[in-house]
Amino acid sequence: MNNQEARERILEEVDRYFVGPGTDDEVIEDNPWDFYHTAMLWPVGEMIDPDEDDQDNATGMADDAAEGILNMANCAQQSAMGISTQLEKVDQTVGLDFTWGEYIGFCNCHAERKSIYNWKKERQQHGPNAWQRKGYRQSCEINVIAASPNGKETIYSNNGIEVRKILRETDEAIILTIVLINNRDYIPENRYSRIIYQPEVKLSAQDSVPFKGRVNTGNKVDDDEFWLYELLYHNAKQYAVGHGCSAQWDEDTDTVSEVKSIWIPRQKVTKASADLPVDFSDSNNKPLFNDTEFLNLDVLSKQNNKAGIIKKLRNLTDVYGQWINDREDEIPVVTKGFGRDKARVINVAGKNIQICRDQFKRIDVGIDYLADEKNSNAWQAFCLANETIAASMRQSRPDKEPRWRIFQLAFVLLSLPSTMERGHEERDVLDLIWFPTGGGKTEAYLGLSAMLLFYRRLTAATPAEAAGTAVLTRYTLRLLTIQQFERAATMICAANVVSAQHVKSGQHPEFEIQKAFTIGLFVGGAATPNYLKRAAEIIDGEGDDDQCTTLPIQKCPWCKSDLHMHQQTISEGTKELITPCSNSDCDFNSGLPILIVDEQIYEHPPSIVIGTVDKFAMMSWVPDMKVLFGDGARRPDLIIQDELHLISDALGTVTSLYEGAIDYLTQTEEGRVKIVGSTATIRRAEEHVRKLFNRKLAQFPPSGISASDSFFYQVDDTQDRLYVGLHCQGRSPKHSLSRLAGNISQANMYLDDDCKDPFYSLVMYFNSLRELGGALVLLEDDVPRYLDSIPLSKGQKVRELPQKRELTSQLNQQQLGEILDQLNVGKDEDDDNPAVDVVLSTNMISVGVDVGRLNAMIVNGQPKNTAEYIQASSRVGREPDSAGIVFAMYNWTRPRDRSHYERFKAFHLAFYRHVESTSVTPYASRARDRALHAVLFAMVRQSIDELRQDISAGNILKQGIRQQVEELADYITERAGIVDSAEQDSTRDYLEELIKYWVEFAEGVRDGGQDNVYWQLPWKRKKELRKKREDLDKYELLKSPDEYTDDGRIKTPTSMRDVEPPTNVELIYKK
Structure with missing residues (x-):
């Protein structure tokens, strides 16, 4: 048994207990209503069982506007099901097959009185104790006359079972709907015997006229991006939609001649391979690549083989150029199925081909840049970076040859000139890596970062010029920040090892007097200490704060040995927290190049800063942050924004305001900082990037004309x-979830031993902490009772689930690390540290969790957006040949869930097409009120020395200072005009009023007898004043969001998520 076969065995187990039947004429020793869980039609008028009435306060009707017989497919105890498909507008015959089963109860004296439903409730049974299935199958033909396609007709009626057809005409097709109805009378005392089970409808195209795939037309004719996705997914058409069920067809054939209903739809979503195909050839099957050594990192690190390497790199652009020409030739064939919209799609395809040519040219220019003898430093940095990434890969995967994926190398080449050259025109372009999850985006920008670090070192006139922060990287989620910190730390360790080797060999003796490369973790004070004094207290075990830690990672990023907090030491003289590796043979036994404490980061600015976006809100409060923007050293040259799609909505709006400050603080007379980003799920990216970063967008790799092939x-x-x-209609969502978790877990017992571990740890995803908490109770109670009740295969035991873990935002940093470590422990790998049976998570798992052994997941309810669904479900099945399986458990009481279920196959064939666009509105009224003042204060405190210190806010009254502040306000206003011209005047007015208030505030404090105005009072001084009940607005200008006193101070964010103040709601009754 391989993993693919193991996956099918799990699906069989779920299908057996949710739909059935085991055999066509099976005998079951339980009421079929209890034994099965879905795929049944009740008599018309049946009412929901009170024990299943658990609707989660949602409506029970999927579509309130539904009319006629399809209403019966949507009610709680559905009485109808069916499918709709499209036909060509020609005379034709369609074959129809429909089947169902009925269960006849009888007394079996040999049957045990054990009910599978006893896990839910104890039920006293009387009458039959066994049920035998009887199957029914009917066939007929449907004649469709193109001249008169509209109408309704009953085409089968017998014993209360009816099949009806509905035909209706659209501009481009005939819609055929087939509905199977249980039209029997509802008789309470005989209710279960009148249910029909496992109904199925199947349509077969006759007369060589296949079914017509649905193509979106007409409704968005002016939207190029809409038509781009229609082009990219032109083969992913919807051939049928279910009503009360889902629909299935075979997409592997050129034409679809059969569609059918299905109760448990399934769809394989193929992974994107970033590896170079060994059979990459032209139309004559001639290999296009002379060799693939240009991807070998060891080959690319040979500085003395420049001509040979450049020649190998040219092969990349030669082949890519030919690929572009071939795709351009295919446009007429690909677009022929778009009918009246063909011209529009051809235009979009042409634009996409031009984007490919633009990126081709940039890659070629990057190779020219390396080849130019004037850029010898860049060439050396390129080779050193390849040597660094190779060393880093060997530490993680010592058994594999270190190689670039082709898109990674291409991205480095096209971004290289604008990253190295401060005044390059493409500094105004954000290079966005768009690649499916798990494709290797991180390695791409780590390679670019390594190149920049060595370039700055090679071009520095003095050691001081080589120092300072070169790269700023921001994330939105704590878990992702920590995981990426570990990966980047490995690269930094490798860079130091490579530097030491080149010093020893005499190739680069100048590296010896330069500071080591370092990396800093820049997150909130609740996760890591802000001050070395606090760090010392944590190391000594003082205090009761178990959230804050000096050791956010548990293993050495270089040798993977354990790290221990008690081995950490603090040097007061150099203001350093030293974290040694516990392995005496490790290159970093004396101390890792990682900085954890804010005070240390400000004293010794790290080469790379890995932080959260929220942390940069502290620019308004902490003047020491100026060192991260080049105070006394070179300014950063690169900003990396990973998971760009997460910078959206309220968080994105506030972040985009602060981006104006960061852009200003990182720019020099030569130009702006380079920004690169990455994502796997984003729409309207060009508009998003313009509003967020005030930059143009260049997506890489460009899409070509098909989502299945972008060359890279x-x-x-x-x-x-x-x-x-x-989608278990009429059933309690909680009971359905319990059954599913139980069936998946028990199925693991039936797998071969070598296939058990990949499917052993079940991931359960929830849309809220409330839902997660309820599921934990189910796992403790309902699931074990259900597992005890189901029939077992001979010789098998009931699966126990003792190891249950939660992965949520409520965990502290140490707990997160421990859970991730435990998730990597395999079944039977460590008796003292058993493998996790079930891990329950919210959206925290969506990014940053990369555990190769996870392959089974339940997504409980459709997430609020498609990007979240893609990201979360991609946490399983990440390894090659892993065969991941994701169960989407839809809530039948939610219309949106029902819609996803009924269109399951079409949605999953192209779910990247359904990703919703993100939005930010940085200069809108609410955004200005929330954070625009903080942005001005941040720029002021980080760039004007006279206003930097805590006791300097009153210096705005000094000659010339106000003018400098007003110049900063003009910069913000100008940026607002570029991003959103409609808000420019309002932004100017807001800032003018702010500065006016600031001046008047300072004058009032001065007139009250104070020498100056504090931005913020020292904590001890503030405490004393509060004891005396003095008004703090006599002394300081700013107050934090958690201060609710009504005074003249300005409430200023300390986090970019401080965007929604609490609101009191009062319910007023009107008589």
């Missing part, structure tokens, strides 16, 4: 993740 990645049909949908 192709769909790998041998690697996939299986998505499975469940």
Whole structure:
């Protein structure tokens, strides 16, 4: 048994207990209503069982506007199901097959009185104790006359079972709907015997006229991006939609001649392979690449083989150029199916081909840049970076040859000139890596970062000029920040090892007098200490704060040995927290190049800063942050914004305001800082980047004309993740979840030993902490009772689930690390540290969790947006040949869930097409009120020396200072005009009023007898004044968001998530 077969065995187990039947004429020793959980039609008028009435306060009707017989498919105890499909507007015959089963109760004296439903409640049974299935199958033909396609007709009626057809005409097709109805009368005392089970409807195209795939037309004709996605997914058409069920067809054929209903839909989503295909050839099957050594990091690190390496790199652009020409030739064939919209799609395809040519040219220019003898420093930095990444990869995967993926190398080449050259025109372009999850985006920008670090070192006139922060990287989630910190720390360690080797060999003796490369973790004070004094207290075990830690990572990023807090030491003289590796043979036994404490980061600015976006809100409060923007050293040259799609909505709006400050603080007379980003799920990226960063966008790799092939990645049909949908109408969502978790867990007992571990730890994803908490109770109670009740295969035991873990934002840093470590422990790997049975998570798991052994997941309810669904479900099945499986458990009481279920296959064939666009409105009225003042204060305190210190806010009254502040306000206003011209005047008015208030405030404090105005009072001084009940607005200008006193101070964010103040709601009754 391989992993693919193991996955099918799990699906069989779920299908057996949710739908059935085991065999066509099976005998079951339980009421079929209890034994099965979905795929049943009740008599018309049936009412929901009170024990299943758990609707989660949602409506029970999927579509309140539904009319006629399809209403019966949407009610709690559905009485109808069916499918709709499109037909060509020609005379034709369609074959129809429909089947169902009925269960006849009888007394079996040999049957045990054990009910599978006893896990839910104890039920006293009387009458039959066994049920035998009887199957029914009917067939007929449907004649469709193109001249008169509209109408309704009952085409089968017998014993209360009816099949009806509905035909209606649109501009481009005939819509055929087939509905199977249980039209029997509802008889309470005989209710279960009148249910029909496992109904299925199947349509077969006759007369060589296949079914017509649905293409979106007409409604968004002016939206180029809409038509781009229609082009990219032109093969992913919707051939049928379910009503009360889902629909299935075979997408592997050129034409679709059969569609059918299905109760548990499933769809394989193939993974994108970033590896260079060995059979990459032209139309004559001639290999296009002379060799693939240009991807070998060891080859690319040979500084003395410049001509040979440049020649190998040219092969990349030669082949890519030919690929672009071939795709351009295919446009007429690809677009022929778009009918009246063909011209529009051809235009979009042409634009996309031009984008490919633009990126081709940039890659070629990057190679020219390396080849130019004037850029010898860049060439050396390129080779040193390849040597660094190779060393880093060997530490993580010592058994594999270190190689670039082709898109990674291409991205480094096209971004290289604008990253190295401060005045390059492409500094105004954000280079966005768009690549499916797990494709290697991190390695791409780490390679670029390594190149920049060595370039700055090679071009520095003095050691001081080589120092300072070169790269700023921001994340939105704590877990992702820590995980990326670990990965980047490995690269920094490798860079130091490579530097030491080149000093020893005499190739670069200048490296010896330069400071070591370092990396700093820049997160909130609740996670890591702000001051060395606090760090000392934590190391000594003082205090009761278990959230804050000096050791956010548990293992050495270089040798993977354990790190221990008690081995950490603090040097008061150099203001350093030293974290040694516990391995005496490790290169970093005397201390890792990682900085954890804010005070240390300000004293010794790290080469790379890995932080959260929220931390940069402290620019208004902490003047020491200026060192991160080049105070006394070179300013940063690169900003990395990973997971760009997460910078959206309220958080994105506030972040985009602060980006104006960061852009200003990092620019020099030569130009702006370079920004690169990455994402796997984003729409309207060009507009998003303009509003967020005030930059143009260049997406890489460009898409070409098909989502399955962009040259830099192709769909790998041998690697996939299986998505499975469940929608248990009329059932309690909690009971359905309990059954599913139990069936998946028990199925693991039936797998071969070598396939058990990949599916052993079940991931359960929830949309809220409330839902997660309820599921934990189910796992403790309902699931074990259910597992005890189901029939077991001979010789098998009931699966126990003792190891349950939560992965949520409520965990502290140490707990997160421990859970991630435990998730990597395999079944039977460590008796003292058993593998996790079930991990329950919210959206924290969506990014940053990369555990190769996770392959089974339940997504409980459709997440609020498609990007979240893609990101979360991509946490399983990440390794090659892993065969991940994702069960989407839809809530039948939610219309949106029902819609996803009924269109399950079409959605999953192209779910990247359904990613919602992100939005930010940085200069809108609410955004200005929330944070625009903080942005001005941040720029002031980080750039004007006279206003930097805590007791300097009153210096705005000094000659010339106000003018400098007003110049900063003009900069913000100008940026607002570029980003959103409609808000420019309002932004100017706001800032003028702010400065006016600031001046008047300072004058009032001065007139009150104070020498100056504090931005913020020292904590002890503030405490004393509060004891005396003195008004703090006599002394300081700013107050934090958690201060609710009504005074003249300005409430200023300390986090970019401080965007929604609490609101009191009063319910007023009107008589």
